[in-house]
Amino acid sequence: MELIRKLHDSLKPKSKLIIFCDGKILYDHTQNDYFFEINDLNPLDNYSPYLSIANDNSLYIYVIEVSNLDQVLGLFMDPRNIEFVDFRYMLEFLEPRKFKLVARALILNNWKKYNKFCSICGIKNKFNHSEGAFDCNCSSQLIYPSISPCVITLIHNDNQILLGRSKFFPTNMYSTLAGFIEAGESAEEALLREIKEEVNITVTDIKYFQSQSWPFPSQLMLGYFCKYTEGEIKLNDGELEDANWFELNDLPIIPPETSISGQLIRSYILDHSKL
Template sequence: MCLLDEDIVQRDGWVERKRHFMGYWQEQPCFALEIEEKHDLDPMEYQLGSLWQILGRVDERLFSLAGRAAQLLDWERDHQFCGRCGDRMQLHPQDRAMRCAPCGTTNYPRINPCIIVLVTRGEEMLLARNVNHPSAMYSTLAGFIEAGETPEETLVREVHEEVGVTVGNLRYVQSQSWPFPNQLMLGFFADYESGDIVCEPTEIADAQWFHPSDLPMIPPPSSVAGQLIKQHINSLS
């Protein structure tokens, strides 16, 4: 994956739908573009794909930039009309926002805070396979923070709802912007306290305790889930 020069857009006659300034990459101004779908891209020069396909395969800073670009383009697409009065919205002239001129409603890019947690029992890790994930990957548990909740309250609730166990000794570790589609992941460790694994069937296909010596397919180390697993394994050495 690489960034394209502005000259290529003009050379190939691409018609822009949207453009957002992303800041600077290697001291050059960088923009996110959405082009018309009618353009036939040369398969010898370009490969169409998704963010999932480049996760763990490109520089983490470049992936972060691509994720932010996708979030901003999706945000503008999803806020074409005002949710209060129904009128068409326009990009704010100064802020990164969509503004409705008739009623004054302003919408900024939306970020959904989530918790993601590695539950441990001694050396073992509780990993689960989501029913909606296309592969056989096992990962850490995660969930959206609901209105009025703290991240810690969400963590305890989500773990109990998804796999039926009780946890304690919560420790915040790190965060990560996660563009699938617009989450801010807050990563934690938690210790197992009690309960047997009982999977919530609409969300969890399977959950098990895994020892570091016998792991299933797990997320790449570029993800916060992969980082939590890696940090736990390193702490045992």
């Protein structure tokens, strides 16, 4: 599959659509699918030009943001089974390849939606097809999709791991700690600062795990393991409502394996079981 950023005046005959409305994605509960065929939907002529985000053997994949006033479901689409849902609802059962594509769709959909007009002069932006970016005659600056780098880390201490929870999490769900990288910081510096700010402890033995694109709203998550050194947990900055040490065999609800947080936790448990 080739990842692209192209605007087309009309939809290609061989194509599939990913459709958003007010931040929610159109989802077919019966088929467990978020791809839709053009012929199954009501006409979408008002939404040209269309943003194509991938090309899979000449099958173009488009992302479209529709108005909540429009009825996009075609005559034979059952609204009891097909509806707009929060993308987070799908995390538990999306395979990694599909998650990456939908995450890309959400990020690029927001990029197109929020860059219609020039922030300097206010006139409508043009699309630079050779660069796959928006621009304006008043400035030489190209507007590419914005990606915010973040660190996310699993703090471990032998058979225990430190997890925290936000007030926005589902009941009894805890996750690894995360935060944005500040201008001028390295990822490792950001990790040490975020841990100190959030839970007031120090760590060492920082080891890179892997990265993940995260579309809430458009982060690149850099995952790390680190070992607890010293300090008592103290919530400093108000971002967390709770943080605690948990035994590996007695964990609360943790994020799904689709997320890098869930992957960090499961990877540590698996590696620790081999010792």
